[in-house]
Amino acid sequence: MQDKIILLSPLLAMLNKLQPLSKNLEDTFTNKFEIEEIKKGTMLLYEKNVCKNLWFLANGLLRSYHNIGDKEITSRIMFTGHIVISPGSFFTQTPATESIEALSDCVVARLSFDDLQEIYKKYPEFNYHTRIVTEQYFYKQEQRLYMLRKHDAVAKYNYFLENYADYFKDIPLMYLASFLNISPETLSRTRSKLGKK
Amino acid sequence: MQDKIILLSPLLAMLNKLQPLSKNLEDTFTNKFEIEEIKKGTMLLYEKNVCKNLWFLANGLLRSYHNIGDKEITSRIMFTGHIVISPGSFFTQTPATESIEALSDCVVARLSFDDLQEIYKKYPEFNYHTRIVTEQYFYKQEQRLYMLRKHDAVAKYNYFLENYADYFKDIPLMYLASFLNISPETLSRTRSKLGKK
DNA sequence: GATATTTCTTGACAAATGTCAAGCGGTTTT
DNA sequence: AAAACCGCTTGACATTTGTCAAGAAATATC
Numbered sequence: 001m002q003d004k005i006i007l008l009s010p011l012l013a014m015l016n017k018l019q020p021l022s023k024n025l026e027d028t029f030t031n032k033f034e035i036e037e038i039k040k041g042t043m044l045l046y047e048k049n050v051c052k053n054l055w056f057l058a059n060g061l062l063r064s065y066h067n068i069g070d071k072e073i074t075s076r077i078m079f080t081g082h083i084v085i086s087p088g089s090f091f092t093q094t095p096a097t098e099s100i101e102a103l104s105d106c107v108v109a110r111l112s113f114d115d116l117q118e119i120y121k122k123y124p125e126f127n128y129h130t131r132i133v134t135e136q137y138f139y140k141q142e143q144r145l146y147m148l149r150k151h152d153a154v155a156k157y158n159y160f161l162e163n164y165a166d167y168f169k170d171i172p173l174m175y176l177a178s179f180l181n182i183s184p185e186t187l188s189r190t191r192s193k194l195g196k197k
Numbered sequence: 198m199q200d201k202i203i204l205l206s207p208l209l210a211m212l213n214k215l216q217p218l219s220k221n222l223e224d225t226f227t228n229k230f231e232i233e234e235i236k237k238g239t240m241l242l243y244e245k246n247v248c249k250n251l252w253f254l255a256n257g258l259l260r261s262y263h264n265i266g267d268k269e270i271t272s273r274i275m276f277t278g279h280i281v282i283s284p285g286s287f288f289t290q291t292p293a294t295e296s297i298e299a300l301s302d303c304v305v306a307r308l309s310f311d312d313l314q315e316i317y318k319k320y321p322e323f324n325y326h327t328r329i330v331t332e333q334y335f336y337k338q339e340q341r342l343y344m345l346r347k348h349d350a351v352a353k354y355n356y357f358l359e360n361y362a363d364y365f366k367d368i369p370l371m372y373l374a375s376f377l378n379i380s381p382e383t384l385s386r387t388r389s390k391l392g393k394k
Numbered sequence: 395g396a397t398a399t400t401t402c403t404t405g406a407c408a409a410a411t412g413t414c415a416a417g418c419g420g421t422t423t424t
Numbered sequence: 425a426a427a428a429c430c431g432c433t434t435g436a437c438a439t440t441t442g443t444c445a446a447g448a449a450a451t452a453t454c
Contacts, residue, residue, distance in 0.1 A: 127328045
């Protein structure tokens with residue numbers, strides 16, 4: 001339990017900063033989470049399954065991806081401190097169109113959809129927090145769209161450098177390429193053209 | 198006032214379906230809106246200004262766009278029944294990176310950011326509704342991202358046909374091209390290749 | 395209804411990116 | 425230590441898309 005509070009503290013701090021949580025809410029919220037340590041390569045969600053959990057990524061790296069033909073397209077990369085779901089699947093409790101995989105050993109805190117609904121029921125004021133958090137993730141996604149619309153690989157990579165580079169220190173370039181929606185070869189050439197910044 | 202209720206009725210119906218609004222909340226919410234009839238070509242928001250309003254598009258077509266060099270990139274197209282904001286700017290009340298323009302004569306209902314905050318203050322239960330609505334717009338955006346990651350113009354156009362075509366009946370193809378992140382010429386050739394479906 | 399303006403299409407060409415294949419270098423495995 | 429594996433780079437080439445330009449078609453304006 002003590003461990004749980006420590007692992008969840010960044011999440012709780014963020015929520016309390018938005019608007020202080022009552023003691024009861026904070027306790028209930030904390031209790032519903034289950035801590036899991038998962039190994040690199042573990043699947044958190046398989047495509048076509050319903051995303052029944054939300055995870056707080058206390059430590060590590062995750063990616064979501066889907067297959068097109070024989071290729072894997074990485075749709076998102078998630079870092080320590082992120083709240084992780086497959087949005088369409090979690091919100092509507094319908095089958096996911098993507099899988100979620102651990103890119104490193106991770107520590108995650110898992111909260112089920114059903115438990116979250118119970119929290120909403122008992123503590124309707126929690127909707128305020130999740131509204132704000134959803135808004136934040138929403139416009140981050142908007143920025144990502146902005147990047148993908150950039151004309152060429154150089155523009156995308158420069159935008160990436162200015163806005164995401166810090167997060168990608170430990171990530172294989174092949175996933176970065178997929179994140180930028182370009183081939184690994186194009187990324188490699190772009191980097192050498194720009195002098196490996 | 199009667200007009201206002203009629204114009205807002207699809208929005209109110211949607212919200213009431215999520216969870217019935219109290220009479221007071223529904224009245225306050227309705228009262229804060231201002232109806233505006235705007236002509237094709239009117240700007241609702243200019244880049245670099247703060248998006249201080251949310252609009253319910255009761256009738257018509259809007260687009261948001263930003264300039265890259267001497268070109269306009271259409272980022273979104275919004276249809277009758279949509280809630281319209283510039284997300285990053287509205288949520289954080291910071292300057293917008295996009296402009297919003299009427300593609301046709303429109304009827305919009307305008308609600309200011311400040312009035313919305315007052316509603317949240319007086320009626321915290323309204324956070325439930327906006328949480329759900331934000332979630333919905335969030336995963337719609339996710340699907341849009343999915344489309345933009347498709348390999349080539351044919352795949353994008355086919356995905357568009359299956360998922361968006363109904364909405365785009367009255368929209369010049371040049372805006373559709375921008376929506377798909379391809380040039381108008383490529384869209385034209387793609388359509389003729391596929392037999393103008 | 396004639397004219398002007400805008401949008402769409404088509405062609406020719408250039409540029410960017412993807413694909414396939416080979417090889418390099420580091421890490422892990424046995 | 426050798427072998428196997430994985431990610432990265434580089435080259436050659438094919439494919440796709442963008443760009444520029446011209447004309448056709450559609451729409452708006454007077």
